[in-house]
Amino acid sequence: MSTTSSYGFRPTRLFTALIMLAIVIAALYIGFDLLRAQAVPERTDALAKFAQSVFDNATPAGKLINGIFAILLGVGGMAALFWAANGVVEELPETPKRWLLPYVFVGPMAVLLIFLYIIPTIRTVILSFYDRDGEIFVGLQNYIDTFTVSDMWDSFRNTILWIVLGTFFCVSLGLLIATLADRSKFETVARAIVFMPMAISFVGAAVIFRFIYYYAPEGSNQIGLLNAIVTTLGGEPQAWLQYNQPWNNLWLIIVVVWMQTGFCMVIFSAALKGVPEELLEAGRIDGATELRIFFNILLPYIWGTIVTVTTTIIIFMLKIFDLVMGMTGGQFSTEVIGTQFYRQLFANRNIGWGAAIATLLLIAVIPVMAYNLRQLAQNRK
Amino acid sequence: MKSYSRNKRTSSLIVNISLALICFLWILPTIGLLVSSFRTSRAIAESGWWYILPHQAWVKISEMPAPTGTDPDKPITIEGVSATFEQFRAGVEANGKRLKWEGNRRLGTIFVEEQRWTMDTRFTLDNYRAVILGDQFQEKQADGTSRQIQGNDIGPSMINTAVVAIPSTILPILIAAFAAYAFSWMNFIGRKILFVAVVALLVVPLQVAMVPILRDFARLEINGSYLAVWLAHVTFGLPLATYLLYNYISQLPRETMEAAYIDGASHFTTFTRLVLPLSVPALASFAIFQFIWVWNDFLVSLIFLGPSGNLRVMTARLTDMIGSRGQDWHYLTAGAFVTMLVPLIVFFSMQRYFIRGLLAGSVKG
Incomplete structure (x- = not known):
């Protein structure tokens, strides 16, 4: 193990370490500029020309070279930066070293969180009081607009539908399946099957369920599963995603319930395992039915977990975006807050509105944030 | 006691049956996708994917030339069955057989069909070839002709996804592990407030930070490059990574750490030689999750890499296909399955770690 620190302060070694750090930073800068140059085709300097000729992204081979280079640069560069920065601080005299070393360790995280998360969040709140280009102060106008325009109302209503129905179905189905699985020999298989959709992307899930909901006019082959079932039972085929607004949102919510129930189930399963067996036996000996045991013993015991899972799912439903884009693209009044954020920002190029919608999302999670921070303060004590 | 155990047996039967039913419902959508992705476009257009299961259907047992020069106004008689041309087109049933007129009125063929048990086994790998590669190829149409089709190019966008995903997984772990070590075993000014920030950011939707970041990145001219997506993914992953790894690293036995310091190990050596190897379970959990x-x-990749262009990722490509090939189920299902392949492999091979990561993360609320 390295014991450099015990040799005391040596200026020449510090100088070498500084040179190393400078080399790493310079190499990182050049490497990143190579990556960046590809995104700016109008650049004509030597570096950009080199990047554009070596990393020809139009061919799979060039793409592969570029990809490997990028991965090595990103991962290796960060590791080298930690190593070199530590090298410099290690060569400092004892007191400044003890002061500075923690910031080598925590620094990159702090810099990223402050400059790419905390400050932007504050700036978003400020931007929400400015006009569509983010230049003229308009006060509360963006908020007034978002609350008075009718398609925004649609998306507020739909997001509430998502939060209420989606969360309810995810949590209750997850609890049901976890309870069933807990009493079955096939627990592992059942859990893997219900959990699997979590590994599928929203866009992939959108394809799966668009196919299930697929509508062909009456009389033609119903290749969509749902309409095939409906017509076999003697009903008329339906365009599920388009008619019966706003309840067509339900067909989208079902997809996310299919994907997220596994998450709830896994967490509830673990919580149920923590319920002491004696408690359940005592209930059974007293002659309580399984239903009563569930409601009077299990449910109160895991109530804390239920609250945690419910808030996690609510926050998740609040941010729904990909699935709606994949299923309907927001048509047929299925727009939600997440898609409106994207639409206002990009399709309408309205920064003020985009920021206002994002701020509303922030306000919605503040109670949960406050609760978490209070928990943290209590744990500290 | 006897009735108790019988009750127990019936209730466990009910449990297993309902569980089996739920599992069947849960896996059905994915099976439908997987099966369809291997069926020919014609098979998909003609029948649902469940027709690959044994079912009763009309199967052609013989054929004969259709009668010619028939009177358009009068019923036609074939094999002792009289019906109009339109009825024959749709198929006329008689004595357990069905006569079906294929082709047009003047030049047709009569198919004699019988109800038989059959399976639809028109499978192909062409869908995958067409979806993964980007070159031109011939595709047989439902009507028998073929047409030139441009491939869907998902293969190259898979490389893009990998280049986005690998550093976006490793970097937050690296950065967060260093930070978690500092939070656990070092004293510094700002430690408390930074940790409070980490916990607070756990629930902040990433959309909230996106607008200003996008403007900054535009100024730095890095929008549309991997750099922008990495920075975004790494930052948005950091709060959870730091929180999870802190919970783990701060629980490592104090004596082990102190023994290392007494041996003269620097923090850096202790971290790389001792803490990282000991934290592999926690690192793996977060890695799979991320x-x-x-x-x-x-x-994130839509916003920072853009919806088109050479670097776009698989999900963007697939969304594009939903728009442009919304009815071509043979392509869409194959494309969707290609995008799912890697996460499913990771999921099934490391499910245990994944679940552990979820459990640790669920504490966050």
């Missing part, structure tokens, strides 16, 4: 999340992400 990898699947980034691989499946659509919003």
Whole structure:
């Protein structure tokens, strides 16, 4: 193990370490500029020309070279930066070293969180009081607009539908399946099957369920599963995603319930395992039915977990975006807050509105944030 | 006691049956996708994917030339069955057989069909070839002709997804592990407030930070490059990574750490030689979680890499296909399955770690 620190302060070694750090930073800068140059085709300097000729992204081979280079640069560069920065601080005299070393360790995280998360969040709140280009102060106008325009109302209503129905179905189905699985020999298989959709992307899930909901006019082959079932039972085929607004949102919510129930189930399963067996036996000996045991013993015991899972799912439903884009693209009044954020920002190029919608999302999670921070303060004590 | 155990047996039967039913419902959508992705476009257009199961259907047992020069106004008689041309087109049933007129009125063929048990086995790998590669190829149409089709190019966008996902998984772990070590075993000014920030950011939707970041990145001219997506993914993954790894690293036995310091090990050596190897379970849990999340992400790469162009990721490409090939189920299902392949492999091979990561993360609320 390295014991450099015990040799005391040596200026020449510090100088070498500084040179190393400078080399790493310079190499990182050049490497990143190579990556960046590809995104700016109008650049004509030597570096950009080199990047554009070596990393020809139009061919799979060039793409592969570029990809490997990028991965090595990103991962290796960060590791080298930690190593070199530590090298410099290690060569400092004892007191400044003890002061500075923690910031080598925590620094990159702090810099990223402050400059790419905390400050932007504050700036978003400020931007929400400015006009569509983010230049003229308009006060509360963006908020007034978002609350008075009718398609925004649609998306507020739909997001509430998502939060209420989606969360309810995810949590209750997850609890049901976890309870069933807990009493079955096939627990592992059942859990893997219900959990699997979590590994599928929203866009992939959108394809799966668009196919299930697929509508062909009456009389033609119903290749969509749902309409095939409906017509076999003697009903008329339906365009599920388009008619019966706003309840067509339900067909989208079902997809996310299919994907997220596994998450709830896994967490509830673990919580149920923590319920002491004696408690359940005592209930059974007293002659309580399984239903009563569930409601009077299990449910109160895991109530804390239920609250945690419910808030996690609510926050998740609040941010729904990909699935709606994949299923309907927001048509047929299925727009939600997440898609409106994207639409206002990009399709309408309205920064003020985009920021206002994002701020509303922030306000919605503040109670949960406050609760978490209070928990943290209590744990500290 | 006897009735108790019988009750127990019936209730466990009910439990297992309902569980089996739920599992069947849960796996059905994915099976439908998988089966359809291997069926020919013609098979998909003609029948639902469940027709690959044994079912009763009309199967052709013989054929004969259709009668010619028939009177358009009068019923036609074939094999002792009289019906109009339109009825024959749709198929006329008689004595357990069905006569069906294929082709047009003047030049047709009569198919004699019988109800038989059959399976639809028109499978192909062409869908995958057409979806993964980007070159031109011939595709047989439902009507028998073929047409030139441009491939869907998902293969190259898979490389893009990998280049986005691998650093976006490793970097937050690296950065967060260093930070978690500092939070656990070092004293510094700002430690408390930084940790409070980490916990607070756990629930902040990433959309909230996106607008200003996008403007900054535009100024730095890095929008549309991997750099921009990495920075975004790494930052958005950091709060959870730091929180999870802190919970783990701060629980490592104090004596082990102190023994290392007494041996003269620097913090850096202790971290790389001792803490990182000991934290592998926690690192793996977060890695799988983050990898699947980034691989499946659509919003972040859509915003920072753009909806088109050479670097776009698989989810963006697939969304594009939903728009442009919305009815071509043979392509869409194959494309969707290609995008799902890697996360599913990761998921099934490392499910245990994935679940552990979820459990640790669920504490966050």
